[in-house]
Amino acid sequence: MKRVLVIEDNDANLYLISYILMSNGIDVISCKEGLPGVETALVEQPDLIVMDIQLPDINGLEATQRIRNDERGKDLVIVALTSYAMTGDREKALAAGCTGYMEKPINPEKFIGEINSYLEIEKNY
Amino acid sequence: MKTSIIRVFLLFIALYSAGIMAQNVDRPLRVGLYNNYPKIYRDKNNEAKGVFPAILKEIADAEGWQIEYRFGTWDECLGMLERGEIDIMPDVAASEQRRKLYDFHQKPVLTSWGCIYTKKKPEINSVPDLQGKTVAVLKGSILTDGEDGIYNLVKRYDVDCNFVEADDYKGVFDLVRSGEADAGVVNRFFGTAFDDEYGLQLNNFIFYPTSLGFAFPKGADYNTVLSVKIDLYLDLWHSNMDSVYYRILTEHNLYPKKKMPLWVGPLIAGLTGLIILFIILALLLRWQVSRKTRLLLQANAKLNEEIDEHHVTMELLEKSRELYRSFAENIPGLVFMYDKDSKGRRQSLIKGNREEEFLGSEVGKRTVDDVNNFFDYVDSEDIKIIEEQSQKAEAGNGILDVEYRVNIDKNKTKWFRSIGRVTPLANGNHRWQGVILDVDDRKKLERQLELHRKYLEELVDSRTQDLQLQTEELEKANRNLKEADKLKSIFLASMSHELRTPLNSIIGFTGILLMGMVGELTDEQRKQLEIIKKSSNHLLALINEILDISKIEANKAELSLEKIEIKDAVQESISLLANRASEKKNKLDYVCEEKFTVYSDRRRISQIVINIAGNAIKFTDKGGVTVAVKKINDKYFELSVLDTGCGVKDEDMQKLFEPFQQIDSSLTKKHEGTGLGLHLSQKIVALLGGSIRVESEYGNGTSFFVKLPIKTEVKIEKSSGD
Known part of the structure; x- marks a missing residue:
């Protein structure tokens, strides 16, 4: 069973993402802040991390950098959640070490497809 | 006398009978004129003078002829005569040779002969004496080349000498005087008239006596009447010693008036000597007297001059005084002149009468009394300035120009200006002179x-x-x-x-x-x-x-610039609109004939395409939308969107890019949209460094032309915060 770490501070979004993932038979662990998220990621070694950009303590980009700076976080698959209108967020996300990005707002159908494809990447490692 | 009158009378009768006397001269007679003093010559006033002109004048006056002289050299005049350009040529010797060329009258006017002149003592006594000499002659003269002229004479005697030809007799004498010729041939008249002037000597040799008279052109109309009339007068005059003819000759020194007895000469000489003696004595005395007188006159003149000078000086002095007085009284200021001693006391050198007029009665009077008083009335502040400036002037360039106030009376202060010059005096004092002006x-x-x-x-x-x-x-x-x-x-x-x-x-x-x-x-x-x-x-x-x-x-806003295959990028955006177009049954065409790369922001370009083309689809019901991309030049490319929609009215063009402005409010429900699409597109185009242009005809579609740089310049970007 695949395990996905969702780092998202907004309850409604966290619930939405978790619901979609779990409905598709994916195990979900979650964090609502950056620093605990980094710690969880390093310790739990999830198959995929869904990282929101705006978080209360440190933002998603910094959190990603911290994970990548740790030996344990080098190979983790991290997907950033970016907003449509925010030019540069995608580039910044990739520069910070994210494997890819997904667009908010979430279109459930498209979302699950993308999640599955990222999990496939992980398989190939 | 009687016989001549009878002769003339007979001649008249003869002529009348021949009809000649009836003939008259009805035009001015042209007469040759040349220089052969004293017989004929032209004077300073260009008038014909001499024996011949005088005689001709007498005849012409009597006959009523008009005379016109034509001037030339002897040769030129002869030429004129031959050609008939003159009617009369005076002073011509009637040789056999010439009688063939010209007509002559009968009676001689003068008789002439050739003379020889030399510079030194007379040495030519006969023709052979000319052997080896250089002889000056008059060109064309009968004395030169006439039958018995010098040329023939020399030839006859087989004498060998050189000839130099001159244009007139003066030329002949010039040659002799200058030594270019040893001897000169002239007629007797010229010789006697000019030998003294040229300092030449007459030799004891004369030749070729000739009668001189007037010549006429051969066979000319007037010849008969002229020769008859001239002969008539000459005949008349010759027989009368008191006639005009002899008067003329006498006037020209060719005929002595009276012959003196032999004793008259010495008597006259003796008397003349006595008279001269008396004159000398008288002159001597007169000279003595006049010398004394002159000395006295000189002394007197000098005295008078001195007196005059004195008068002039006095006048000048008076004039100068008058000028000064006038100047001092009329100058728009008060003239001052005083000497100032080392203690600062001033002594005025002039007595003015305008002080009161200028300085008011009190100050004026007191100043006239003593010039030092004036300074008591100067404003206490300003007096310091005056003192200071005066000292400077006395020590420096000698010029003072100062303005100050004077307390004219209790209630009144007036401004004055003093312009003065100071010169140091031998006794150490200073002389001040200048003028005070009212500058109030x-x-x-x-x-x-x-x-x-x-x-x-x-x-x-x-x-x-x-x-x-x-x-x-x-x-x-x-x-x-x-x-x-x-x-x-x-x-x-x-x-x-x-x-x-x-x-x-x-x-x-x-x-x-x-x-x-x-x-x-x-x-x-x-x-x-x-x-x-x-x-x-x-x-x-x-x-x-x-x-x-x-x-x-x-x-x-941030730009994400990258290399973009623009043809593909726009195609991608258009494909997102395909559904919307087909829902409205509109054609959606895309034209891009050239593939090229631009350096720009893919998502922003997509936004522009989707907004504008989406808009076009929205407002087009029949027909279609054509999107085209083409290169304009090396710097720009153009993205155009053409539709066949409802078009935009001219007055609505401005509203097109304003936010939340759908042109026709009635369309609002029909055409849904955010109302921000064009407004945003315009902002993005500007952000990318491009421009947007719209062409539309109401009811006939709209065209958008977006001009964008092929290479977008990076603007100053600020960090984003989402």
Whole structure:
């Protein structure tokens, strides 16, 4: 069973993402802040991390950098959640070490497809 | 006498009978004139003079002929005669040779012969004496080449000598005098008249006596009448010793008036000697007297001159005094002149009478009494300046120019100006001279002017201050406005984010429900959820566009520049519109004939294409939309969107790019949209460094032309905050 770490501070979004993932038979662990998220990621070694950009303590980009700076976080698959209108967020996300990005707002159908494809990447490692 | 009268009378009768006397001269007679003094010559006034002209004049006057002289050399005149250009040629010797060429009258006017002159003592006594000499002769003269002329004479005697030809007799004498010729041949008249002048000697040899008279052109009309008349007069005159003829000869020194007895000469000489003696004595005495007189006159003249000079000096002095007085009285100022000693005491050198007029009665009187008093009335402040300036002048360049006040009386002060020059005197004093001018009016005006100037300055200052204050306020207001505008944009940006977050979950959960992940839905539930989804998406689009615009306005928009295959990139955007076009049954064409790369922001270009082309599709009901991309030049490419839609009225063109302005409000329901698409597109085009242009004809479609740089310059970008 695949395990996905969702780092998202907004309850409604966290619930939405978790619901979609779990409905598709994916195990979900979650964090609502950056620093605990980094710690969880390093310790739990999830198959995929869904990282929101705006978080209360440190933002998603910094959190990603911290994970990548740790030996344990080098190979983790991290997907950033970016907003449509925010030019540069995608580039910044990739520069910070994210494997890819997904667009908010979430279109459930498209979302699950993308999640599955990222999990496939992980398989190939 | 009697016989001649009878002869003349007989001649008259003879002539009348021949009809000759009836003939008359009816035009001016042309007469040759040349220089052969004293027989014929032209005087300073260009008038014909000499024996021949005089005789001709007498005859002409008596006969009523008019005479016109033609001047030339002897040769030239003979030429004229031959050609008939003159009617009469005077002073011609009638040789056999010449009688063939010209006609002559009978009676001689004069008798002439050739003479030989030399420079030194007479040496030519006969022809052989000419052997080896150089002889000057007159060209064309009968004495030269006539039958018995010198040429023939020499030849006859077989004498060998050289001849030099001159144009006139003066030329002949010139040659002899200058030594170029040893001897000269002239006629007797010229010789006697000029030998003294040229210092030449007459030799004891004469030749070729000839009769001289008037010549006429061969066979000319007037010849008969002229020769008859001339002969008539000459005949008449010859027989009378008191006649005009002899008077003329005498006048020209050719005929002695009276012959003196032999004793007359010595008597006259003796008398002359006595007279001369007397004259010398008289002159001597007169000279003595006149010498004394002259000396006396000289002394007298000198005295008179001195007296005159004195008068002149006195006059000048008087004039000078008058001038000075006039000057001092009329100058618009008060003249001063005083000596100042080392203690500062002043002694006036002139007595003025205008002090009261100038300085007022009190100061004036006191100044006249003693010039030192004047300074007591000068303003206590100004007197210091005067003292200071005076000392400077005495020590320096000697010039003083100072303005000061004088207390004329208790209530009145007046401004004066003193311009003076100081010269040091031998005794150590200083002589001051100059003029005091009344400058009161000017000073008062100056003061008024100064006050006015100050007032104006203050006015300008206060105005300037006001303006500065206003400018500052305006600047402040402007800053505030900009700040507010920026704050507004920042506020909108963050608000958009806050609005979007809950919208994300609305859209997300609606999606889950519609997917049936939560459970089966009834048709009604599905229909309502679709409405929620559609509204949410519309809301999201609005929020996103507001966010974009706000960011651009707040200078927070960032560009993501990269190399783009523009043909493919635009194709991609158009494909997103394909559904919308086909829903409205519109054609959507894309034309791009050239593949090229641009350096730009892919997503921004896509936004432009989707907004404008989407708009075009929205407002086109019949026909289609054509999107085209082409290179304009090395720097720009053009993205055009042409539709066959309803078009835009001219007056609505301006509104086209304004936010929330759908042109026809009645269309609002028909054409849904955020109302921000074109406004945003325009902002993005500007952000990319391009421009946008619209052409439209109402009812006949609209064309948008977007001009964008092929290589977008990176602008100053600020960090984004989402």
